[in-house]
Amino acid sequence: MISDLRLALRSLLSAPMLHDLRRALRSLRKTPGFTAIALLTLALGIGLNTSMFSVLNTLFLRTLPYADPDGLVRVYRTGLRGQTQLPHAPANFADLRAQSRSLTHLAALTVTRYNFAPPGQPALLLRGMNVTADFFPVLGISPALGRVFGAEEDQPGRDRVIVLSHSCWLTRFGADPAIVGRDLRLDGENVTVLGVMPPRFDDARLWGPVDAWRPMAFSAENLQNRGGNFLTVIGRRKPGVTLNAAQAELSAISARLAIAYPATNALTGINLMPLARSGEDPTIRTLTWFTLGLAGCVLLIACANLANLQFARNLLRARENAVRAALGATRLQLIRHSLAESLVLALCGGGLGLLLTLWTNDALGSRLQLNGRASLEIPPDFRVLGFAFALTAFTGLAFGLLPAWLAARVDVSDALKQGTRGGTGGRAQDGIRRTLIVAEFALALVLLSGAGFFIRGLERFATRDLGWRAEQALTASLNLPARKYGTDDAQRAFYDRLETRLGALPGVERVALATSLPFSGYTWSQRFVVEGRADPAPGAEPLRAVNVVSVGFFETLGLGLVEGRTFAPSDATNSDARTVINETMAKEYWPGESAVGKRIAHPSNRAAWQEIIGVVRDVRFATNVSEARPRLQTYRMITREPDSRVSIIVRSALPPEALADALRRAVAEIDPDLPVQDIRPALQTIESGLANFAALGALLAGFALLGLLLAALGIYGVIAGFVAQRTREIGVRLALGAQVRDVLRLVLRQGFTLALIGTGLGLFGVFAVGRLLASMLPALPAPEPATAASVIVLLLATALLACWLPARRASKVDPMVALRSE
Amino acid sequence: MITLRNVEKVYPLKGGPFYALRNISLTINEGDFVSIMGNSGSGKSTLLHILGLHDSAWGGEYTLLGEAVHKLDKKRRFELQKKHIGFVFQSYHLLDDLTVYENLEIPLSYRDIPKKERESVVCDVLDKFGIVAKKDLYPSQLSGGQQQLVGVARALIAKPSLILADEPTGNLHSDQGREIMKLFKQLNAEGTTIVQVTHSAENATYGTRIVRLADGVMVG
Structure with missing residues (x-):
């Protein structure tokens, strides 16, 4: 068969093949029903x-x-x-940059927001990045207008400059060509626009959408900082230097720093990764491959269906093939002739599939989010076109080759004798057709269970007990500019006024402030040691998530108290710092005893012990599908540790969205230059955070329904063919006294047995897909047997219905007509 | 041209072997016009398909134009068939999707004859059989007689030295049947060897010799 295939492929490129393609087109035009079904199936399979x-x-x-x-x-x-x-501290970054010889440039960056006050308009926030002067040379892109900043501007006092992104220039400044040199009011100071980057620099994959870049301008104090790790560092390898060589060199520098600064750098190292891979979310990557795999199941079911249709056509064409063989056609020529039709179908189906792709990409892109961008542009490129073409070729061969090869094995003398049905290899083909149906049902079950597990898991995830109440809560964020709120006292004063003002709004029940909201996770982690316990090795101390909150945080969030108490205003002035921890931490470190009264501290600051005053329920993060179990969570008072970035939580008896304007006005009354960002009901934020998963769920549901429909059509086609082939036999049975129910049973048994075998084999796939999902999304509740049972019942019921239709037709066979027709 | 010696075709059945043909020994010379006759199930078509090299599962010796067919592999048999044998079928078996012209062109395309040459040969045959006007019609647009005329033309187009015809007039009116038989007679006169299977005693009279079969055995 291999040599046959090789020769067949070679002959594909020959001129007679073109002749065959023309004939195939003509033949397809003559069977519009078959052609339409085949093209629709292919377009859906290839397109998706x-x-x-x-x-x-x-x-x-x-x-x-x-x-x-x-x-x-x-x-x-x-x-x-x-x-x-992990990120880097400024002093370590500076050392890496100074000592590295394998990288041409090394740049540091942080993602931030700038408060922008356009003259005569409300203040707004720009999504920005503070970057070192090496940032632009590292990426190697020149500005479209003006220039970027250099080392001379990357210094404190000289850093009042900004570079705008193309989209910001378009949307905020109307593509004003005279923007370069203009001063903008940013964070309460004037900064000069140096340049505008080109549109291609707007790629949101690595850092999300960015409106502007400003110099990092490390202070002398910053450049001594080795303990505060917050810098993202990127670089460019020198030509000829491999990733491994650069890794080795930076690791050696890191090892020297660890010896020189053991308190902060011990047991740390360097991990170099291609920049393109660094922004990847492994969960999303695996889920995308998973979805592509399930889409592949749809295509395989489609191929099996089309192969079955081709087998059915082969039966009708057996005599034609016999005549061709009698007239001198070789087996290869017969294969080529049959294959031409499959290839024409696949090419047309592939073309339609590509058109479908353009539409589905738009539909899908509008429902997907990327790094905070509300939609995802999914442009087709040469890689996509190549994939579509390869898929088209694979599909054409997948559903066409076997039927073509079997069709060419025609028994001429049998097929040409008068009175014979002209079937070729009937039993072998029947066996293959049945096997294909079994495979279709196995694949359909995998598809249905994959979609079912994911959708049901997501549903249970979205409705699980979070430990806090998202209903009736409105959240927002503020970024206090350092120039205006540079001291702790200034920030505290602002918090006080804000809480008082918001608490007085009509309908507001409670108000709280926090540095993190419990949506995707608490953003700040710290190491800790427990008083009276043996110290872990330096660097091996456990990590706890830290949220710095106001007094009313727990009540506003509805986060239940398990033991002790939460913060009181008097804790702000107490000489000892107080902390509240979560249940998981209490159980892990003080099992069987009370955690209240125990003390923890940062390993580098053991003089500042923090006393645990209470234990609250675990917070489960509403949109974090990767965290299977709650981590260690601690809370500290915001009045003791003010922060420039703060989130607001307002609980109200009114619909939360009705409070948005009032909240914005309240902030403006305190500081008109301070923009409020992300004002949304908490439920809306959760919905938005799960939007990608919801879109994926809808997509998988679509795949599953399509797979189910195709499997049903497949089994219907085979059983209808079975009835057509055995009409005479059914007529004889009826003439001999068979009852309608006997005929129904005969036909239904044929189909249902195949569906049952397929479903049985598919159970292995169900198990595998359940395990796969559990490993990909550990926070999703484990797949339920009830979901698997439901999809099995659905699949078998569909099979029964699909078989019922031809069975009913068979039961209505008139014995006289059936016998005469033969 | 053809020599058969003790040719047998056996179907192994559960109740014992069934002989479709038994001890067939037969010689057909170049230029013969042989009619094989017999009742239904006598083995006529089976013998014709063995002669036409469609069937390879038989016993005995078969020599065609000096080649010992029984010793040849499948590929060589196929080459021999392509080179020397043309077929005419009772149901014409024209390909429905192809025009008259394309039906005639098919055997030539399977013999890798260049397109220019194919055009010239097909035009000659269309002219010779008087069906030039029908060249763009599909089989469904032709009468039974016209279809069989195209079937005969198609069998001849690759210039075979042997024509095998299975009930060539079986589906035709008697007038149309007679026209086809006259055509065979003329082709035979021009040197083509013809072997036909027929039930019709009248058609057999066009031939030079009759071979009778009964229950797989030659009876005359």
Whole structure:
């Protein structure tokens, strides 16, 4: 068969093949019903797969829009506890930059927001990045207008400059060509626009949408800081230097720093990664591959269906093939002739599929989010076109080759004798057709269970007990500019006024402030040691998430108290710091005893013990699908540790969205230059955080329904063919006294047995897909047997219905007509 | 041209072997016009398909134009068939999707004859059989007689030295049947060897010799 295939493929390129393609087109025109069903099936199968590949390509395969993107690297810090993607402290960054010889440039950056006050308009927030002067040379992109800042501007006092993104220039400044040199009011000071970056620099994959870049301008104090790790570091390898060589060099520098500064750098290292891979979310990547795999199941079911249709056509064409063989056609020529039809169908189906892809990409893109951007542009490129073409070729061969090969094995003398049905290899083909139906049902079950597990898991995840109440809560964020709120007292005073003002709003029941909201996770982690316990090795101390909150946080959030008490206003002035911890931490560190009264501290500041005054319920993060179990969570008072970035939580008896304007006005009354960002009901934030998963769930539901429909059509086609082939036999049975129910049973048994075998085999896939989902999304509740049972019942019921229709037709066979027709 | 010696075709059945043909020994010379006759199930078509090299599962010796067919592999048999044998079928078996012209062109395309040459040969045959006007019609647009005329033309187009015809007039009116038989007679006169299977005693009279079969055995 292999040599046959090789020769068949060679002959595909020959001129007679073109002749065959023309004939195939003519033949397809003569059977519009078959052609329409086949094209629709192919367009859906190829289109959906290409669309899923487009998403994968957009998120993970497309090259970054920077100069020589292969040379770009992300430099991570590693930690003792297995962390491989940690940020850097400014002093360590400066040392790496000064000592590295394998990188041409090394740049540091932080993602931030700028308060922008356009003259005569309300203040608004710009999404920004503070970057070192090396940032632009690292990426190798020149500005479209003006210039970028250099080392001379990357210094305190000289850093009142800004570079705008193309989209910001378009949307905020109307693409004003005279923008360069203009002063903008940013965070309460004037900054000069130096340049505008080109549109391709707007790629949101690595850092989300960015409106502007400003110099990092490390202070002398900052450059001594080795304990505060907050910098993202990127670099460019020198030509000819491999990733491994650069890794080795930076690791050696890191090892020297660990010896020189053991208190902060012990047991840390360097992890170098290609920049393109560094922005990837492994959960999303695995989920995208998972979805592509399920889309592949749809395509395979479609191929099995089309192969079955081709087998049915072969039966009708057996005599034609016999005549062709009698006239001198070789087996290869017969294969080529049959295959031509499959290839024409696949090419047309592939073309339609590509059109479908453009539409589904738009529909899908509008429901997906990327790094805070509300929609995802999924452009088709040469990689997508190549995938579509390869898929088309695969599909054409997948459903066409076996039927073509079997059709060419015609027994001429049998087929040409008068009175014979002209069937060729009837038993073998029947066996293959049945096997294909079994495979279709196995694949359909995998598809249905995959979709069912994901959708049901997501539903249970979204409705689980969070430990706090998101209903009736409105949240928002503020960024207090350092120039105006540079001291702790200034920030405290602002908090007081804000809480008082918001608490007085009509309908507001409670108000709280916090540095993190319990949606995707608390953003700040710290190491800790427990008083009276043996110290872990330096760097190996456990990590706890820290949220700095106001007194009313727990009541406003509805976070239940388990033991002790929460903060009181008097705790702010107490000489000892107080902390509240979660249940998980209490059980892990003080099992069987009370945690209240115990003390913890940061390993580098053991003089500042924090006393545990209470234990609250675990907070489960509403949109974090990766965290299976709650981590250690601690709370500290915001009045003791004010922060410039603060979130507001307002609980009200009114619909939360009705309070948005009042909240904005209240903030403006305190400080008209301070923009309020992300004002949304908490439920809306959760819905938005789960939007990608919801879109994926809807997509998988679509795949599952399509797979189910195709499997039903497949079994219907085979059983209808079975009835047509055995009409005479059924007529004879009826003539001999068989009852309608006997005929129904005969036909239903044929189909249902195949569906049962397929479903039985598919159970292995159900198990595998359940395990896969559990490993990909550990926070999702485990797949339920009830879901598996439901999809099995659905699948078998559909099979029964699909078989019922031809069975009913068979039971209505008139014995006289059936016998005469033969 | 053809020599058969003790040719047998056996179907192994559960109740014992069934002989479709038994001890067939037969010689057909170049230029013969042989009619094989017999009742239904006598083995006529089976013998014709063995002669036409469609069937390879038989016993005995078969020599065609000096080649010992029983010793040839499948590929060589196929080459021999392509080179020397043309078929005419009772149900014409024209390909429904192809025009008259394309039906005639098919055997030539399977013999890798260049397109220019194919055009010239097909035009010659269309002219010779008087069906030039029908060249763009599909089989469904032709009468039974016209279809069989195209079937005969198609069998001849690759210039075979042997024509095998299975009930060539079985589906035709008697007038149309007679026209086809006259055509066979003329082709035979021009040197083509013809073997036909027929139930019709009248059609057999066009031939030079009759071979009678009964229950798989030659009876005359």
